[in-house]
Amino acid sequence: MLGLHEIRDKVRALRAEIDRALDEARDGSAVQAVRDRYLGRKSGAVTALLKSLSGLPEEARRDAGRELNALKQEVEERLETARRRIGERERESRLGRERVDLTLPGRRPAAGRLHPLTATRHDLEDIFVAMGYEVYDSPEVEDDYHCFEALNMPPDHPARDMQDTFYLEGGSGALLRSHTSPGQIRYMLANPHPPQVRIICPGKCYRRDEPDLTHSPMFQQVEALVVGPGITLADLKGTVQAFLHALFGPQYPVRFRSSFFPYTEPSVEVDLACIACGGGGCRVCKGTGWLEIMGSGMVNPAVFEAVNHRLGRVVYDPEAVTGFAFGLGIERVAILRHGVEDIRLFYENDLRFLEQFRR
């Protein structure tokens, strides 16, 4: 049986032993082994010592018990410290192993694109929708009446020289619209709230032009038509300027000059200060400082009369209502905005071209 002194010596020795063992422990299981060896319920050295106290006199037993329990608590604390230390080391080593090279490229989702002409058309539509316009879809296969005759271009009219039109086989006279203007006629004939009109009509058009840098046998236009009591040429100017400024920016002056189209009177050609050079003159504007951007004008009373005639009653009385119309090429806008030098690129569908369009 050990005496109190011996027990104290033993405690001292155990403390030193445990400290050493914990210092040497490199992982969680080594720490657990230390705990088992000294504090294990069956074979732990400290536990065994505690059990051996039962033979001591009460006072000595109490003192020794106090010392041993203090040791036990101390060991538990040291075990916890060791565990924490080892846990931290392990975490650090894991984080080190999990390092990646973030200079490698990321995994991008496949990126699609709208066609630049679609994106441009949406932009144009959005500007007009914001100004209270409806968007009207009109057929691409047309007839002579809607495409020419109702637009004050009867057969043999010299103005038809300006249009070189594709016709369909079969003798029906069906043709591919050479401009979006027949949309004006179709809308006025089917107008849900006559005589008020405020529409744009975007879409594909066709002309017999051999493809080259500036021509494509298929192209896209946007037509606008506004009709109502008291619509004036000043309204045309204000609307066109507001639209062009929304599209290109308010820093570009807009110029209006007299022109000729059979379906408008007066007819007005609209120029925008060259967005490439700002108006000083460059290759894009051929040195003039101006870019032809659209044709426009006040609706020719002959167009109202043609529509009235077809309706069989006077719905658009040229004395009571006036209107303006304009049309512009969507390719023209896209070419100017994006610096495209060859109109054919829009229809070749080469991804190297299409994937350059971002927003």
Place this chain on the structure above:
Amino acid sequence: MKVPLSWLREFVDVPVEPRKLADDLTAAGLAVDAVETHGGDAVLDIDVTTNRVDCMNVYGVAREVSVLYDRPLRPLELTMQEAGPPAAEALTVSVEAPDLCPRFCARVLDVRLAPSPAWIRDRLEMVGVRPIANVVDLTNYVMMEMGHPSHAFDLAKVPEARLVIRWARAGERLTTLDGVHRTLTARTGVVAGPQAALGVAGVMGGASSEVSEDTRVVALEAAYWEPLAIRRAAKDLGMRTEASHRFERGADPEGPVAATARIAHLLAKIGAGRARPGLIDRYVAPRPVRTALLRPRRIEHVLGGPVPGESARRILTGLGFGLGPGERDQVTVTIPTWRGDVSREVDLVEEVARHHGLDKLPFTIPPGYHVGGLEPSQALERAIRVYLEGAGLTEVINYSFVSDAQAGRLVPPRARLLNPLSDELDALRSSLVVPGLLRALQTNLRQGRRDVRLFEVGRVFRADRGAVEEVPTLAILLAGPSRPVHWSEKPPPSDVFHVKGLLEGLTERLGLGDLDTAGSAEPPAFLHPGQCAAVVWSGKRIGWLGAVHPDVAAAWELRDETLVAELHLPTVLASQPPAPRVRPLPRFPAVTRDLSVLCDASVAAERLVAWVREAGGESLRAVAIVDRYEGAPVPAGKVSVTLTLRYQDPARTLTGDEVQASVGRVVEELRRRGAEIRGE
């Protein structure tokens, strides 16, 4: 139209620099494309609009300039000293076709053929006309100067010195000045001798009566031709001359008198000859004086800004319009003979507007009267494009024209063009995929591209017994890796389930309800018969999807398996998906059970799922195929499928027994159908 500044100055003072003049003319409707310099002289290149035939000459432009700067317009010098016997004794003229030639004027000139003096040759060259000899040069000079074309006959070569103006006899033959032998139609006018035609009226003279070095006496013609007659003749003959260009747009009926006088005046001035006394003037169908009413208030009504009355009066008068006395609010305006393009009040408003200055009008925006916006169908079409863009597809736009031969029998018949640009573009497409998207894929494969994911939204054209129907259509094409290539993996190639998934995702995302596929009795010939399906939406077949047939892929040199789909959109776009209604979130937990099944590989997955659903009962909310395996160790002709069954009740927690009972029914049903249950 080229206009030398020095020539212009003969008729009007130009108080500004050429550049400024060009800008001002452009603003007023005579677009000056360029200002060139020519031996110290500025030459304006004016793009005259087709309606302004009166400005296709120097004097017409001078009139515009005189109004622009409020300077007097000097009259054309027309004086002449006639000599010799009366013209009428040397030449007779009869107009047999007033519907062709309302007016025919002629003079007889004694001439000495020689080269023109340098100043005439220079001016002709500046306006782009090649000088020949004085008499011919003068007809061209005067046409360029005051606009009216004329023609010189060698009188000695006019049989019986008699000109007859008539319609050609069908099949009548004539050699024109350009040396071409021509056969005429009955809707072509001619200037003839007593028998044979001598020239095509208003288009080109004939070789037989051409002026030559030996010519001593000239019959000079200047006529007013019916515009439509000249247009038709020029079209029939495939000819477009300076003369026909002017006549078919409507010349000045008074022009013949002035033109012949001006030529006679200049002939004497350059010492090349004299006119015999008298103008032969057959005005067989006189043109009426034309007028239009102008209500001055209407000017502001159309333009939206005030124009002072004095200003409008000055402009119209300066342009040659005659202003009648009229009432205060209504004036009768006489339209000058050279302004065939003007007939109505609004035309007069335009004349005032373009000279008053469009830049002086205010900028206003008309008041709104209703809300604008896209139609639901238009918004839906946009949403479709945006979904596919977001799913990684790039939009393409193909020509609506295709090669009829190339599309061949692969796709529905096409409407053919009467006047195509080429065999490559001779019909309207009846499909977006063939040849459009395949061609686009080919284009990109040739650039070395492998991962290609495209879509197009556009109209196809269905030819139906003469009528052509336009059908808004969507098409998709996938080829090559299904994802962008990345260092971490080799992405799997796109397969037919990618294209199906895109369409399912599209309808789901847009709230369009479910999309079904159905075996197609007659799959399109260009699809793999084992990898294609009809696409059914709302009980209607709206298109198809599938893998491109290996034979077609080989013919088109496609490298990877190519997946395509094409859907007709009208019914889809016409549907108006309602705003989604939110369901309450489930309050009681769901229970899932997995079931491994071995069944014949010929059993369609859709049927398997349907059996399970049917047997499972009401609390079986969802059945998902989570694994599918064919090949060893699964016996040949069999397939192993793992299903996840999801049970839930909105009102309570399901008991284990309830779920087990349902699974039992499912197992029993599957066994009855010949499937083997491998695990539960």
